[in-house]
Amino acid sequence: MALLSDLSLVTQVAVFGNRRAFDKLVVKYQSPVRRFFLHLTGGDSQLSDDLAQDTFIKAYTHIGQFRGTSSFSTWLMRIAYNVFYDYCRKEDGLRTTDYGLNATNSPSSAIPHPSSIKMDIHSALAILKQEERMCITLQQIDGYAIDEIATITGMPTGTVKSHLSRGKEKLVNYLKQNGYERK
Secondary structure (H helix, E strand, O other): OHHHHHHHHHHHHHHHOOHHHHHHHHHHHHHHHHHHHHHHOOOOHHHHHHHHHHHHHHHHHOHHHOOOOOOHHHHHHHHHHHHHHHHHHHOOOOOHHHOOOOOOOOOOOOOOOHHHHHHHHHHHHHOOOHHHHHHHHHHHHOOOOHHHHHHHHOOOHHHHHHHHHHHHHHHHHHHHHOOOOOO
């Protein structure tokens, strides 16, 4: 039903220029898109908002190119991926680990306080390569399947699986070193 609703809204925007229909798509997808960027930028909310805005502007201007071969959310996340990639390239090859995060590898003897968990996740994500972070974020946080991640990123499925495997291993090791244990 959600797919039908998205297709209906996309059609209204593409065919009739219905801005209210696009507003409904923005409301529906702004949180996932912004969350995606928050994890890639290490929690930089201002940059995440700017990138999300760029994503929706591009989606609106190119909505006539949506063919329905994938879900609207996959198509939109592909645009978000490209917006982030373009941003990194524009910043002279700036890697996402260069956002000023202090990802330390020193073990913590104390049990983490709940308020520090959010920052620990951003620090843990900061140790990953850009591609690993992208795949981990799309699968573990946004819930996309491997084939959808391959569509969004343009990577072969095997490459996505490799990035996920390496990224998860690095995250587990980092979190264990910083006082988190698997139960």
